[in-house]
Amino acid sequence: MNINRLKYQLESLDFPVQQEGEKYFPSFVDSLLEEYYNQYVNDISPSIDADIAERIRIKIERFRSSISEILKLYYSGNILEATQEFNQYIQEAVSKKIPSSIQSIPCKNIFYRARICDYKQLAREDNFHVKFENRHFVSTNRYSVPGFPALYLADSAYVCWEEFDRSDIKKMWFSKYENIQELNVIKIERPKDFIKSLNGLNETDQLDLINNYLVIYPLALICSIKVKNRNANFKSEYIVPQLLLQYVANNSDVHGIKFPSTKVDYSKISNLSAYNYVFPVKNIKEAGFCSSLTDAFYLTEPTNLDVEELIDVSRNTGAKHGYPVGYEDSRGIRLVNDVRSVYSVTAFGKIESILKKRLCESVYCVPSLYFDAESSSFSPEIYK
Numbered sequence: 458m459n460i461n462r463l464k465y466q467l468e469s470l471d472f473p474v475q476q477e478g479e480k481y482f483p484s485f486v487d488s489l490l491e492e493y494y495n496q497y498v499n500d501i502s503p504s505i506d507a508d509i510a511e512r513i514r515i516k517i518e519r520f521r522s523s524i525s526e527i528l529k530l531y532y533s534g535n536i537l538e539a540t541q542e543f544n545q546y547i548q549e550a551v552s553k554k555i556p557s558s559i560q561s562i563p564c565k566n567i568f569y570r571a572r573i574c575d576y577k578q579l580a581r582e583d584n585f586h587v588k589f590e591n592r593h594f595v596s597t598n599r600y601s602v603p604g605f606p607a608l609y610l611a612d613s614a615y616v617c618w619e620e621f622d623r624s625d626i627k628k629m630w631f632s633k634y635e636n637i638q639e640l641n642v643i644k645i646e647r648p649k650d651f652i653k654s655l656n657g658l659n660e661t662d663q664l665d666l667i668n669n670y671l672v673i674y675p676l677a678l679i680c681s682i683k684v685k686n687r688n689a690n691f692k693s694e695y696i697v698p699q700l701l702l703q704y705v706a707n708n709s710d711v712h713g714i715k716f717p718s719t720k721v722d723y724s725k726i727s728n729l730s731a732y733n734y735v736f737p738v739k740n741i742k743e744a745g746f747c748s749s750l751t752d753a754f755y756l757t758e759p760t761n762l763d764v765e766e767l768i769d770v771s772r773n774t775g776a777k778h779g780y781p782v783g784y785e786d787s788r789g790i791r792l793v794n795d796v797r798s799v800y801s802v803t804a805f806g807k808i809e810s811i812l813k814k815r816l817c818e819s820v821y822c823v824p825s826l827y828f829d830a831e832s833s834s835f836s837p838e839i840y841k
Contacts, residue, residue: 459504460660463667466501470648470674472681473719482693483528489682490521490675497671505668513671520546520675524697531696543700550673551643551711558673560644560715568610568634568734569809571617572759575628579759582746584632585820590744597691599680599698600714600735607702607737608750610634612730614805615790619720620733626804630759633812638753642734643705645677645716646670647723676701683719706737712753713737727789729800746820755817762804765811 470493476485494517502510523546530539551558572584582588586608587595597603611617614631621629646654651670655663680701682694698716705711713736717723721731736754738747788800800806 460663460667462504463501463664464652464655466496466504467648467652467667467670469496469500472647472678473717474678474682476682476685483525483532486528486679486682487521487525489678490524493675493678494518494521501671509668513668516550516672517675520550524675524679527700528693528696539696540700540703543697544704547676547701547704550676558644558669559711560642562636562640562642564637564639565635567813568612568636569614569617569631569812570608570610570634570756571614571621571629571631573621573624573628574630575625578764579630581632581756581758581818581820581822584630584756584759585746586738586750588745589738589742589747597695597699599684599695599719600702600716602699602702605706605737606747607735608754610734610736612732614808615726615729615800615803616718616721616731616733618805619718622720627761627763630761631808631812632756632759633809633815633817634754634756635817636754640712640736640753641710642713642715643701643711645680645714647717648674649723650717680716681719702735702737706739709739725790727787729788729790751820755819757812757815757817760808760811760815762808765808 474489476482480488494514497517498514502514505513523542527539527542527546530536530542570584572579574583587606589606592604592606595601595604595606600609601607611620617631618624618626618629648670651666655666658666676697680698684692684694686692701714705714713734715732715734718731718733723731736750739749740747742748786799786801786806788806789797790800790803790805801810
């Protein structure tokens with residue numbers, strides 16, 4: 458067993474994956490999984506104890522055959538059979554007993570959510586999940602089943618902006634979210650981020666996590682294929698992610714999915730967490746919001762950069778945007794080639810620093826005003 462060689466081999470793995478040419482999607486997936494299988498057998502497994510390596514190989518091979526059958530059934534219109542086949546695989550691959558597949562998120566973790574609107578000020582309920590009575594607005598997306606509401610969050614305001622295809626940021630209304638319950642999410646993690654998470658662990662624990670990651674990696678790979686035809690009504694790239702979302706929606710032990718963005722260029726950010734989260738509704742009603750999600754998350758009143766400039770013009774000055782004296786931000790981002798910016802001085806860092814001072818409350822709270830002593834101005838806020 459060679460732990461350093463294993464890490465080196467993992468660094469050669471990566472996603473999202475870009476499709477080339479006009480290859481039939483199921484055939485493209487078969488070739489993608491075959492490439493990973495061969496890489497595992499020829500390059501990775503020699504660094505693992507023989508018995509363990511063989512068990513991992515069998516599991517990877519099982520996933521290859523399962524995903525091939527799932528796509529075959531789906532393309533034949535046998536959606537129920539495809540779902541059953543997927544659920545059978547995922548129950549084995551994803552478990553609390555496999556720490557590389559499930560992440561526990563403690564209370565008070567911070568998330569962000571954005572919505573575009575240029576004609577009115579939004580309220581909390583405008584920046585939560587689509588209400589049940591408006592489910593007809595829910596369209597198909599990677600982790601979105603048409604007509605089935607879910608709550609989509611991100612690690613940062615920057616990721617929200619990327620997910621909106623870099624829209625005019627002054628038309629974007631941001632809320633900070635906090636979970637008030639511990640949450641379990643299925644983790645689709647980039648190899649480079651996974652390797653970083655091993656720092657500080659002993660060699661035995663590192664090896665266990667790597668072995669588990671090698672098993673779950675094919676699922677992460679298939680869930681991270683970039684869409685080839687963005688204007689298409691049906692996107693083959695969404696089949697497996699949507700099946701995974703349905704599995705979560707019907708599983709009481711798992712609350713959501715953590716996954717990397719296919720729109721972020723990860724080579725242009727440093728020390729910045731850039732993941733998305735999706736939390737499907739669990740309690741279906743005729744109207745309103747899912748009680749499981751309203752019980753799990755509190756959020757701030759939405760705000761945007763134009764409103765914040767009206768509240769306090771002085772916020773345009775000062776490089777640190779409200780960060781304490783002596784604060785050093787190691788997070789970096791390149792929005793223009795060859796120009797690296799410290800994240801805290803960007804518009805994203807600015808909106809996050811403002812929201813971090815705001816109180817999160819239930820989506821049902823009614824807004825009031827409070828006096829922001831630090832800026833000596835009134836700001837929209839909620840207090841109990």
